[in-house]
Amino acid sequence: MLKHRIIAERLECGTDEAGRGCLAGPVTAAAVILPENFKHEWLNDSKQLSLQKRNLLRPVIEKESLCYGVAHVMPEKIDEINILNASILAMHNAIDQLEPIPEYILVDGNKFKTYKNIGHECVIKGDSKYMNIAAASVLAKTYRDEYMLNLHMEYPDFFWHKNKGYPTKAHRSSIEIHGPTIHHRKSFRLLPEQLRLEL
Numbered sequence: 585m586l587k588h589r590i591i592a593e594r595l596e597c598g599t600d601e602a603g604r605g606c607l608a609g610p611v612t613a614a615a616v617i618l619p620e621n622f623k624h625e626w627l628n629d630s631k632q633l634s635l636q637k638r639n640l641l642r643p644v645i646e647k648e649s650l651c652y653g654v655a656h657v658m659p660e661k662i663d664e665i666n667i668l669n670a671s672i673l674a675m676h677n678a679i680d681q682l683e684p685i686p687e688y689i690l691v692d693g694n695k696f697k698t699y700k701n702i703g704h705e706c707v708i709k710g711d712s713k714y715m716n717i718a719a720a721s722v723l724a725k726t727y728r729d730e731y732m733l734n735l736h737m738e739y740p741d742f743f744w745h746k747n748k749g750y751p752t753k754a755h756r757s758s759i760e761i762h763g764p765t766i767h768h769r770k771s772f773r774l775l776p777e778q779l780r781l782e783l
Contacts, residue, residue, distance in 0.1 A: 593620075595650075597686035598716025599675045600693075602630070602724040604667055606749035607759070608742065608768045609732050610656035611667065613674035614723035615682055615689075617650040618716050627718050630711065630725040642726045645719045652719075653681025654727045663771040672697050678720075692717045739765055 601613040624644060626637050633641070646652060655677035662670040676699050679689065689696075689704035692711045696704055707713060711721040729748055736744040742758045742765070749755070749767075759774050768774060 594687040595684055596688045596690055596716060597679060597682060598690045598692070598710070598714055598718070598720045599678060600691075600711055600717050600721040600724050601671045601674055602721070602728045603749065604671055605751070606769070607751050607755065607772050607774055608659070608744065608749035608765065609735060610658050610728065611662060611671050611674050612654065612656050612724050612728035612731065613671065613678045614652060614654045614720040614727065615675065615678040615686075616645060616652045616716050616719040616723065617682060617684070617686055618645075618719055619648065619650055622648055622715060627715055627722070628712060630718070630721040632712070633722070635729075638722055638726050641722050645722060649719065651682045651684065652723060653678040654723055655681070656728070656731065659767055659769045662769050666771070667769075668695060671695075675699075690714055690717055692721065735767060739767070 595617055597615045597617045599613060599615040601611055603609060603611045624641065626633065626641055630638055655674045657670040657674040672695065679686065679699055686702060689699060689702055690710060691704055691706045694706050694708055696706050698704065707717065710717040732744045732748045741762050743754050747755045756775055764770065764774055
């Protein structure tokens with residue numbers, strides 16, 4: 585069961601990202617500070633929720649949170665600094681948008697870099713343990729999905745409305761046929777070795 589973790593009434597934000605394993609599109613992070621009395625029966629790790637529930641939860645989180653931020657880091661930057669650093673950068677950029685400033689940060693996963701000397705804790709599978717991380721996971725996922733749906737309108741051959749940039753068989757087949765777009769991560773292995781492209 586998801587829970588709040590209120591320590592001496594300090595303002596804690598939860599942060600999470602979406603899209604680390606994708607071949608195309610940004611890595612997207614969100615940060616959320618929830619009020620102490622926030623409850624919602626659906627709130628859980630976004631990967632455990634249906635598309636409909638995620639999309640219905642998003643406006644609830646946006647309306648009822650004390651504050652939230654969402655940030656994309658694009659493929660060019662991912663290729664420059666690697667996906668781990670890009671994921672952390674996206675989290676930092678999302679936290680930058682929070683007002684009030686959090687006094688503590690709960691991070692989904694096991695890697696983070698200190699943000700402005702604010703204490704933090706990495707929590708494995710935190711999106712299934714704490715409400716603020718779960719809320720951040722819902723925002724990160726829905727905002728990134730929305731971004732990829734818009735890209736699909738420009739690049740329908742890659743089926744991003746379905747695969748959201750993840751390495752599905754259909755996605756990789758399209759890369760083999762059409763070549764990579766400017767939205768593909770050139771530092772990722774876009775095709776298996778036997779089908780490798782010269783980039």
